Amino acid sequence: MGETFDVVGIGNAIVDVLVQADDAFLADHDLSKGAMALVNQGQAERLYAACGVGLETSGGSAANTLAGIAQLGGSAGFIGRVRDDQLGEIFAHDIRAAGAHFTTPAASQGPSTARCLILVTPDAQRTMCTYLGASVNLEPADLDLELVRRAKVLYLEGYLWDSEAAKRAFIAAAGVIRAAGGEVALSLSDGFCVERHRESFLDLVDGHVDLLFANESEITALYGTDSFETALVQVRGRCKVAALTRSERGSVVLAGEATHLIEPFRLGELLDTTGAGDLYAAGFLYGYTQGQPLERCGQLGSLCAGQVVTQLGPRPQGSLKELVAQHLG
Amino acid sequence: MGETFDVVGIGNAIVDVLVQADDAFLADHDLSKGAMALVNQGQAERLYAACGVGLETSGGSAANTLAGIAQLGGSAGFIGRVRDDQLGEIFAHDIRAAGAHFTTPAASQGPSTARCLILVTPDAQRTMCTYLGASVNLEPADLDLELVRRAKVLYLEGYLWDSEAAKRAFIAAAGVIRAAGGEVALSLSDGFCVERHRESFLDLVDGHVDLLFANESEITALYGTDSFETALVQVRGRCKVAALTRSERGSVVLAGEATHLIEPFRLGELLDTTGAGDLYAAGFLYGYTQGQPLERCGQLGSLCAGQVVTQLGPRPQGSLKELVAQHLG
Numbered sequence: 001m002g003e004t005f006d007v008v009g010i011g012n013a014i015v016d017v018l019v020q021a022d023d024a025f026l027a028d029h030d031l032s033k034g035a036m037a038l039v040n041q042g043q044a045e046r047l048y049a050a051c052g053v054g055l056e057t058s059g060g061s062a063a064n065t066l067a068g069i070a071q072l073g074g075s076a077g078f079i080g081r082v083r084d085d086q087l088g089e090i091f092a093h094d095i096r097a098a099g100a101h102f103t104t105p106a107a108s109q110g111p112s113t114a115r116c117l118i119l120v121t122p123d124a125q126r127t128m129c130t131y132l133g134a135s136v137n138l139e140p141a142d143l144d145l146e147l148v149r150r151a152k153v154l155y156l157e158g159y160l161w162d163s164e165a166a167k168r169a170f171i172a173a174a175g176v177i178r179a180a181g182g183e184v185a186l187s188l189s190d191g192f193c194v195e196r197h198r199e200s201f202l203d204l205v206d207g208h209v210d211l212l213f214a215n216e217s218e219i220t221a222l223y224g225t226d227s228f229e230t231a232l233v234q235v236r237g238r239c240k241v242a243a244l245t246r247s248e249r250g251s252v253v254l255a256g257e258a259t260h261l262i263e264p265f266r267l268g269e270l271l272d273t274t275g276a277g278d279l280y281a282a283g284f285l286y287g288y289t290q291g292q293p294l295e296r297c298g299q300l301g302s303l304c305a306g307q308v309v310t311q312l313g314p315r316p317q318g319s320l321k322e323l324v325a326q327h328l329g
Numbered sequence: 330m331g332e333t334f335d336v337v338g339i340g341n342a343i344v345d346v347l348v349q350a351d352d353a354f355l356a357d358h359d360l361s362k363g364a365m366a367l368v369n370q371g372q373a374e375r376l377y378a379a380c381g382v383g384l385e386t387s388g389g390s391a392a393n394t395l396a397g398i399a400q401l402g403g404s405a406g407f408i409g410r411v412r413d414d415q416l417g418e419i420f421a422h423d424i425r426a427a428g429a430h431f432t433t434p435a436a437s438q439g440p441s442t443a444r445c446l447i448l449v450t451p452d453a454q455r456t457m458c459t460y461l462g463a464s465v466n467l468e469p470a471d472l473d474l475e476l477v478r479r480a481k482v483l484y485l486e487g488y489l490w491d492s493e494a495a496k497r498a499f500i501a502a503a504g505v506i507r508a509a510g511g512e513v514a515l516s517l518s519d520g521f522c523v524e525r526h527r528e529s530f531l532d533l534v535d536g537h538v539d540l541l542f543a544n545e546s547e548i549t550a551l552y553g554t555d556s557f558e559t560a561l562v563q564v565r566g567r568c569k570v571a572a573l574t575r576s577e578r579g580s581v582v583l584a585g586e587a588t589h590l591i592e593p594f595r596l597g598e599l600l601d602t603t604g605a606g607d608l609y610a611a612g613f614l615y616g617y618t619q620g621q622p623l624e625r626c627g628q629l630g631s632l633c634a635g636q637v638v639t640q641l642g643p644r645p646q647g648s649l650k651e652l653v654a655q656h657l658g
Contacts, residue, residue, distance in 0.1 A: 017419075020646055053396070053423045053644045056385035067382070086415040086441070090346075094382045112415070312641065315382045317349055 006289035008151035011062025013080030058094035068282025070099035158189035185211035188218035262298035265306030275314025335618035337480035340391025342409030387423035397611025399428035487518035514540035517547035591627035594635030604643025
């Protein structure tokens with residue numbers, strides 16, 4: 001038996017293309033602000049051709065989280081599929097450079113590495129158009145089950161539900177980690193994604209998830225309500241811990257009867273919210289797998305999210321370890 | 330005869346990979362801070378594997394300049410060679426998204442699109458390692474001579490001198506534009522590049538260049554002196570205009586007996602100096618081809634350079650037009 005991992009994640013392996021855009025561009029292209037829309041290759045190319053100068057950076061929701069955990073000093077592994085192309089090399093480089101274990105073989109045929117066009121509006125909101133490409137080819141056979149077995153926590157992004165094969169891979173992995181005594185964490189990813197798969201997520205949260213991550217629009221979509229308070233009542237007790245983020249209002253962490261209200265960190269000018277939820281989960285899970293109290297886990301999440309929104313792109317460019325020493329030492 | 334172009338440029342078509350690094354990393358890899366080193370594919374891969382999370386953006390010295398001219402509202406064309414790969418698509422998208430005319434066919438075989446690993450140190454200096462890839466395949470036969478003929482100014486980067494074929498392509502293009510009554514501008518690019526090709530550059534500046542762009546280390550390297558003052562005396566009168574940049578000390582523009590001292594613009598925190606010289610040339614040439622006085626050309630250059638050093642990467646992410654209206658309206 002090899003080393004153990006604090007967290008192993010499964011998600012879409014994506015390279016982001018960040019572009020500045022205005023509200024009129026979103027309206028012209030029927031894009032819903034703040035949401036993630038799936039696009040096919042032709043749509044992706046047409047949108048890209050219409051938009052401005054880009055900045056490319058590795059992304060993918062769970063991948064951002066695992067990279068963050070590794071940058072914090074946790075042991076992290078990621079499972080996700082790229083193609084053997086230039087963007088796939090960039091993805092593999094960046095997640096390994098962050099310190100995460102990544103060995104999923106690159107596909108040698110089929111669609112190219114997944115790309116997400118992220119339109120950043122002047123209010124720092126991001127609106128995403130994802131071409132899933134090679135990432136949907138992740139299948140149960142690709143899973144490194146030995147890696148999953150060695151994790152304390154298996155982390156999954158809700159976006160996987162948009163691919164039947166990836167969803168099957170996740171369910172297989174969840175069975176493996178539970179048998180090995182580990183826990184399952186799920187991020188709901190996106191309000192529209194929750195609406196597409198609501199019944200399935202409800203079932204999952206009830207019986208198979210230990211730690212749930214969601215923002216306000218996702219948790220209210222899950223319980224079919226407009227009220228965050230109502231959603232809180234609904235989710236309480238359905239999983240061991242629910243960490244619910246509310247942008248500039250901080251987050252709420254529920255565990256049994258306990259409720260922790262976590263303040264946000266404001267570390268500089270708000271530039272780009274891409275990766276805020278992913279880095280919240282990174283900080284939280286890093287603390288959680290170090291055995292920290294839930295309140296501190298929430299603070300670690302808030303701090304990492306507070307950092308990533310002051311820069312372009314979802315992978316922290318500075319040292320998260322130093323940030324923690326400085327603010328939560 | 331079609332539309333005319335304010336400036337047409339020939340240069341290496343490169344995608345930049347920006348990575349944060351410290352001085353120890355530069356020392357460990359024998360890299361000379363602030364300079365550009367050429368690396369082969371194997372060296373490029375080893376360096377990339379050793380460094381941290383990257384951010385990819387279109388680059389290339391002359392390409393940055395032409396993109397800047399287009400963003401300012403000038404009519405700009407670029408000639409340079411990419412491969413038909415993902416990085417080549419990114420390069421082509423970004424230069425067209427900036428508004429520049431770019432039609433050089435992508436190579437369908439041979440080395441991949443050029444990449445430049447840019448190590449940004451905490452002092453905002455950049456140190457570059459360039460794998461020239463497909464860009465060295467630019468040959469006289471690839472030149473769109475009709476495009477060159479229609480330019481007011483033909484702009485070249487000194488880096489082209491590192492490829493014999495590209496150098497021949499440039500010399501052919503310079504002959505064409507001179508015959509058509511246009512002018513030739515040259516950027517010396519890098520002190521080490523000047524040292525590699527000193528005799529050739531001296532000969533060129535004396536007889537074939539109307540506008541010369543250089544920074545302090547380049548112009549002193551050209552005249553084999555440690556003294557900027559000595560270099561000023563040497564270069565005066567050898568070309569129509571010499572625009573010499575000195576980082577935080579602004580720039581000096583020489584034309585005949587006239588000397589214009591141009592103040593720098595400080596628009597925010599210094600983050601990354603990548604592209605500073607390229608954007609100075611963009612502002613200057615935009616003003617020059619609009620028939621502005623040389624002092625204002627220098628101010629336009631200073632302003633554009635002052636903007637690009639407050640962001641990551643060499644392609645301005647905001648609106649240069651608005652910046653000009655705000656500061657030099």
